Every structure is written in structure tokens, then in C-alpha cells.
Amino acid sequence: MESLSGTSILAPLLLSAQLALVTTIVLIVIGTPIAWWLSQTDSRFKPVAQAIVAMPIVLPPTVLGFYLLILLGPNGAIGGWWVQLTGNALTFSFAGLVIASCFYSLPFAVQPLQNAFESLPRQTLEFAWTQGASKLDAFFSVAVPMSVRGFVGAAVLSFAHTLGEFGVVLMVGGNIPGETRVISIAIYDSVETLNYGDAHQMSLLLLGFAFVVLFGMFVVNRRWSLR
Amino acid sequence: MGQDINLFLDASIALKHALRRGDFELDVDVQIPATGITGLFGDSGSGKTTLLRCIAGLETGMSHDPRPVHKRGIGYVFQEPQLFPHLDVRRNIEYGLRRSPSTRVDQGQVVELLGLGGLLDRKPDGLSGGEAQRVAIASVLLRSPRLVLMDEPLASLDQRRKEELLPYLDRLHDELSVPIIYVSHSIDEVSRLCDHLLLIDEGKIVASGELHEVLSRLDLPMLSGSNAGSVIDASPQRYDSVYNLTELGFSGGVLAVPGRYEARERSVRLRIAAQDVSICLSRPNATTILNVLAAEIDDVQPVGPSSALVRLAVGSEYLLALITRRSVARLDLKKGDQVFAQVKSVTVRH
Numbered sequence: 001m002e003s004l005s006g007t008s009i010l011a012p013l014l015l016s017a018q019l020a021l022v023t024t025i026v027l028i029v030i031g032t033p034i035a036w037w038l039s040q041t042d043s044r045f046k047p048v049a050q051a052i053v054a055m056p057i058v059l060p061p062t063v064l065g066f067y068l069l070i071l072l073g074p075n076g077a078i079g080g081w082w083v084q085l086t087g088n089a090l091t092f093s094f095a096g097l098v099i100a101s102c103f104y105s106l107p108f109a110v111q112p113l114q115n116a117f118e119s120l121p122r123q124t125l126e127f128a129w130t131q132g133a134s135k136l137d138a139f140f141s142v143a144v145p146m147s148v149r150g151f152v153g154a155a156v157l158s159f160a161h162t163l164g165e166f167g168v169v170l171m172v173g174g175n176i177p178g179e180t181r182v183i184s185i186a187i188y189d190s191v192e193t194l195n196y197g198d199a200h201q202m203s204l205l206l207l208g209f210a211f212v213v214l215f216g217m218f219v220v221n222r223r224w225s226l227r
Numbered sequence: 228m229g230q231d232i233n234l235f236l237d238a239s240i241a242l243k244h245a246l247r248r249g250d251f252e253l254d255v256d257v258q259i260p261a262t263g264i265t266g267l268f269g270d271s272g273s274g275k276t277t278l279l280r281c282i283a284g285l286e287t288g289m290s291h292d293p294r295p296v297h298k299r300g301i302g303y304v305f306q307e308p309q310l311f312p313h314l315d316v317r318r319n320i321e322y323g324l325r326r327s328p329s330t331r332v333d334q335g336q337v338v339e340l341l342g343l344g345g346l347l348d349r350k351p352d353g354l355s356g357g358e359a360q361r362v363a364i365a366s367v368l369l370r371s372p373r374l375v376l377m378d379e380p381l382a383s384l385d386q387r388r389k390e391e392l393l394p395y396l397d398r399l400h401d402e403l404s405v406p407i408i409y410v411s412h413s414i415d416e417v418s419r420l421c422d423h424l425l426l427i428d429e430g431k432i433v434a435s436g437e438l439h440e441v442l443s444r445l446d447l448p449m450l451s452g453s454n455a456g457s458v459i460d461a462s463p464q465r466y467d468s469v470y471n472l473t474e475l476g477f478s479g480g481v482l483a484v485p486g487r488y489e490a491r492e493r494s495v496r497l498r499i500a501a502q503d504v505s506i507c508l509s510r511p512n513a514t515t516i517l518n519v520l521a522a523e524i525d526d527v528q529p530v531g532p533s534s535a536l537v538r539l540a541v542g543s544e545y546l547l548a549l550i551t552r553r554s555v556a557r558l559d560l561k562k563g564d565q566v567f568a569q570v571k572s573v574t575v576r577h
Binding site for chain 1: 283285295296297298299301302303305307309310311312313322323326327363366367370
């Protein structure tokens, strides 16, 4: 896709989509056990865990980005280990962006899942256990299919929210074309260089996407609840 | 020791459970037969459901049985049928079957027994409460559990659905050998379905025994008043088509009940509430009461400031009569007296 100014807006768009997709998959995998634990536990640590998971909602992305920069940097706990493992730095790389996005979008995956799991009737699971299903078996054969809405909601929100992130990416990923230059950064760049044409094109694209996704989700939810 | 439930020579099942939760304490140590239906009768809050949950292993941290719930082989029918909404009826009833190491129950027979043939391709949200409960019962039975627990399976149904489901439960009782513990706070349901009876009060078993025997006891406060009554198994003898009455015979005589019961039915269970039985010293002739039986007073016990329960031997069966203590005094009723029992109303198990 050629922009009005002749530079490609396709690369940042694809990079954003790729980042959002990978982040969504990772978040479903790690968010599901977290959400399940939160939905089932009476532990006194539950509010602590809930607060930690929800923090990215209220923190300025720069704060999250700052700490992640330190954590993921070559001298940080995760970053140092990554350098040893791969020889590359995590900061200003796509892998680093994925990790940062996972922290940033975690509440958007965990909360819909937790809500779905909490609304499962306890006795339906107990019935599955008495019918010979182990807890793990009952989770996959009963809890997951009964929570499809939660999974759809978690995936849609994680994807959309990751697509829209800016501050954290800027702090951790910088602005490397093809590696960390996602669409929100590209829009910022275009505006900075007074290239309003490109900014309009990309912004409109995101605007349309956000509306379609959220509209689609609410329509599906309505259908489900009317059934 | 792992003795939450043990099968002794297939003849009895030992239930041994203790649990404390706040003010409530459950302490049960009792044996029940390994065949037939055992009724667990008690008021709400008496610990019926808690006991079932202990047996199934659903109460965590309180069990001597190290096995997890899914390896106990104990089926549980909840008050609200718990079907899996994402599976059709067929897959619902096969859910437990697929997870069962061996099954001795014939799927076709259970489907037929519970009348599920036409429902197999439906989704649970399209079923009535009674249909859903039948599906749940079929799912449980198909696993060939060693014991089935039923927690007031009729309680969430309206009267019509109850009447609809009861005959299926009768058939289960008649045709399957799996032992069932049936929880209810309705003495009518218990009297109709069960062979053995456990009475539970404040977490303790206060009586355990064969149904007729427990029902004929006069010393149980739970079974005084409107819950007092006896059960008689009788066989249809003659149908009176003019008045639509069937005469049912038993060792103590004949009882006429409304409706038609075929002689080929092996026996019909009658429940006679104690408040529907009155006593005459001589055979009453001018009475609207149809059923009058010669009886001998077996015991008289006061059950309150003004009431007394009288146990009457009628043939080899017992009838209970709930009368006033003034009448006991006025007629000087005592053990050994030959009297006549007037039976005002009989509940028949169809």
C-alpha cells in the first residue's frame, strides 16, 4: 500500500498486526491459567494478584515502559538472560515488544476470561468430576467450551488494545522500521513531520478497525444473550 | 484407611463421615444395603446435602478417602439437572461413559427406560426441567456407578413434572440393581420410592432401617404429626367398574382405592398417613368411610400435649393412627385391644 507521500504504510500496519496476533496468542495461553486461578481461589493473595494484573489499566504507559525498559535492558533480569541465550538485546527488538505488550494488555485478556469462568455454575463442574472427569479434563471439556464468549472477548480486546498501544512501544521498542515501527508510532512520526496525509490514512484505518471489531463483539454478545 | 465407602460382601455400604463447619457438625457412621433405594429424610439444614457431598468427595479437606472425586465411581444427580449446554443430549449422556473404565449398563436400555429416544439430538436448553433431569439420571447410570446419590431430584420441578418423572424413578428401582441414596424432605416421595430409610437431624442419623420398620416406630419426633404414616404393599384383586374402585388385598384384609390397577402388577405400594386413620371399638356400619380393617393395638405413645400415635397390627402389617390423647383416655385404648381402623385416604404408588 503506497501512501500519498510515496512511503509505505504497509510495513507498520503489518508489523502492528503481527505484534497484536502474537501477543494475543501468548496472552490467551498465559492469561487462561491466571484467570482460572483468580476465578476459583479464596486465597488472601487474590486481591494482590488482581491489583497487579489490573495495574496496566491505570498506569501511564510511560511508567510501565520505563520499568520494562530496565527489566528488558541488557543489564535487566529478563534482558540479561535473553542476551546470554540469544546474543541479542531485547530492547528495541520485536521480541521485546511482544513481552512489553503482554504486560500492557494482560488485564484485557484476564478480565473477560475471569468473568466467564466465575459465571460457570460450580455444580456443572462438580457434575463433570463425578462423571469421571479429572479437574484438567473437566476444564478442557466443560469449562473452556462453556466460556467461549470469554475467550472471544479476551482475544478481541487483547488484539485491539495491542494494536493501539503507543507509549510502552515508544519506551521499549523505539522506532526501527520493520522491527519496532508499529502503526501508532508511524502515525506519530507522520504528524511530527507534518505529513498529515499519511497520518489521516493510518488513523482512519485504525478508527475503522476499532469500530468494526467492537461493534462486531457487541452484536455477537447481544445475539448470545438473547438466545 | 480409605473407608469413606466400603462394600462389604456386596451386602452393605458403610457411610462414615465427620465434618464441622461453624455451628454445624456432621457425624455419620451407618451401614446401608448395597441394593435398592435408601431414602435420606430430614428437614432443610439437617445435613442431607452435606452428607451426600461428603460421600461424593465434593467437600474438600474433610475426607478420609484419598481418591479424587472422579475416581470414586459415585454418581451424583443434583437438584438442578447439571447438563453440559454445549453438548447435545446424546453427547451429554455419553460424557461419563467415555470416562468410565468399564460399564455394565446397556445404553439402549437406559435410553429406553428413561424415555430419551426422541431427545437425543436436542440441546439441553430446549428441554423441560423433567426431561433435563431424566437426561442427567441417564448420564449418571450409564457410568455403572457403585452408588448413585440423588439430591432431591424432583424438588425443582412443578407438581405436573414431578408426576411425570416419578414413574421413571419407579422403573429404575424395579429394573436396575445399582444402589441409590435418595434425599428428600417429602415423606410421600420417600415412602413411595425407598426400601430403606435413614432419618437425619442436625447432622446425626437418628434412625436407620427397613422402610416399613422405621415408619412404624412411634418414638421418632421427625415422624410424628403430618409425617407419621405407614406403608403397605398390596396386590390388586378386583376392579369395580361402576364406581371405578380397585380392591387391593394384603395380609390384613382388603382396601378399596379409586382408579384401576391391574392384577398383573406385582404389588402396589400404599401410603396411609396416620392423620387419616381413626379408631372405633366396634365395627362401624353407618359410616362414609369405605375402608375399615380389624386391628389389634400394638402400642400407644403420646407425641405432644394433645396427640398420641397408635400402632395397629393389621395382619402382618402395621397402620399408624394419629388421635387425641383425650380419645385414648376416653376409649381406654391399650396394647392388645381388638379395634377397628377407619382409613379415610390412601395414597397409591402408580
